[in-house]
Amino acid sequence: MIFNSRKWKAYKWIAIGIAALFIAGNLYALFFKTGNSANLTAILVLGIVLGAALLFLINKAYGKGNTAVVKESSHTVVESIKKVFKIVCAEGQFNELYDYEETRNFLSFIPSTKKALVIVKAKVLIGYDFEKCTWEINETSKTVTLLNFPEAELLAVESDYQYYNMENGLFNKFDKDDLTLMQHQGKKQIEAAALKSDLPKFAAQQMRTILTEVLHSKNWVLENGDKIIRLENK
Numbered sequence: 223m224i225f226n227s228r229k230w231k232a233y234k235w236i237a238i239g240i241a242a243l244f245i246a247g248n249l250y251a252l253f254f255k256t257g258n259s260a261n262l263t264a265i266l267v268l269g270i271v272l273g274a275a276l277l278f279l280i281n282k283a284y285g286k287g288n289t290a291v292v293k294e295s296s297h298t299v300v301e302s303i304k305k306v307f308k309i310v311c312a313e314g315q316f317n318e319l320y321d322y323e324e325t326r327n328f329l330s331f332i333p334s335t336k337k338a339l340v341i342v343k344a345k346v347l348i349g350y351d352f353e354k355c356t357w358e359i360n361e362t363s364k365t366v367t368l369l370n371f372p373e374a375e376l377l378a379v380e381s382d383y384q385y386y387n388m389e390n391g392l393f394n395k396f397d398k399d400d401l402t403l404m405q406h407q408g409k410k411q412i413e414a415a416a417l418k419s420d421l422p423k424f425a426a427q428q429m430r431t432i433l434t435e436v437l438h439s440k441n442w443v444l445e446n447g448d449k450i451i452r453l454e455n456k
Contacts, residue, residue: 307352308377309432311425314416318342320408326394334391336400342408344381346416348374348425366437368446374425376416381409426450 323337356370383405390396430450437444 308349309352309429310347310349310377311374311428311432312348312421314346314348314419314421316342316344316346316412316415318344318408318411318415320404320411322400322404322407324394324400326391328393332393334394336389336391336394336396338388338396338404339386340404340408341384341386342381342405342412343384344379344409344412346376346412346421347378347380348416348421349377350374350425350429351377364440364442365445366433366442368444368449371449374422374429376413379409379413379416381405381412383408 318341320340320342321337322340323335325333325335328334350372354370354372355368358367358369359365360367385401388396430447433444433450434447
């Protein structure tokens with residue numbers, strides 16, 4: 223059987239109490255020369271009874287203390303629903319080390335600095351919103367001509383934040399607004415890094431492949447595909 227630390231301490235103190243009563247009984251019998259072992263036996267029995275009662279009360283108290291009462295309440299409100307035509311063409315995993323430091327002067331001359339290191343882990347999805355695309359369809363020649371094709375854009379950023387080495391200044395403490403600011407700035411750094419990476423290029427390659435293969439399967443031809451190629455080669 224495995225005991226937690228609190229119960230182990232309780233049993234330890236009970237054992238110490240019983241041992242103390244036993245020693246007290248022996249000292250009582252030794253110095254007062256009662257010659258009657260009934261007194262010693264009574265003391266030992268009393269110690270065992272008191273120890274058992276104490277154990278019961280401690281277990282009951284700790285049992286109440288360890289019982290967690292969780293209350294949850296949730297209210298979900300759907301603000302809007304709309305149809306979209308967006309295709310994810312590339313996915314990237316990013317880790318951002320965001321170093322935050324802020325110094326304020328207390329009484330205009332006493333500097334107080336707070337700082338933190340935030341690790342931002344994010345999954346970035348890049349693709350296209352077809353509502354921004356325009357093309358012409360010629361059913362006679364079975365051709366689709368791209369007139370306007372937008373650049374790949376961020377469709378979603380799923381981020382997680384881990385805080386390290388958070389140090390409060392003497393007169394400059396972190397609050398929830400600081401945490402919100404750090405999360406916002408860290409996410410912006412991730413977004414900027416994603417757009418500067420090869421993700422848009424991969425998305426353009428994937429989109430060109432998708433459009434070409436889908437149209438080819440229906441015996442159609444894609445024209446002005448160089449619009450996507452131009453974006454790919456940037």
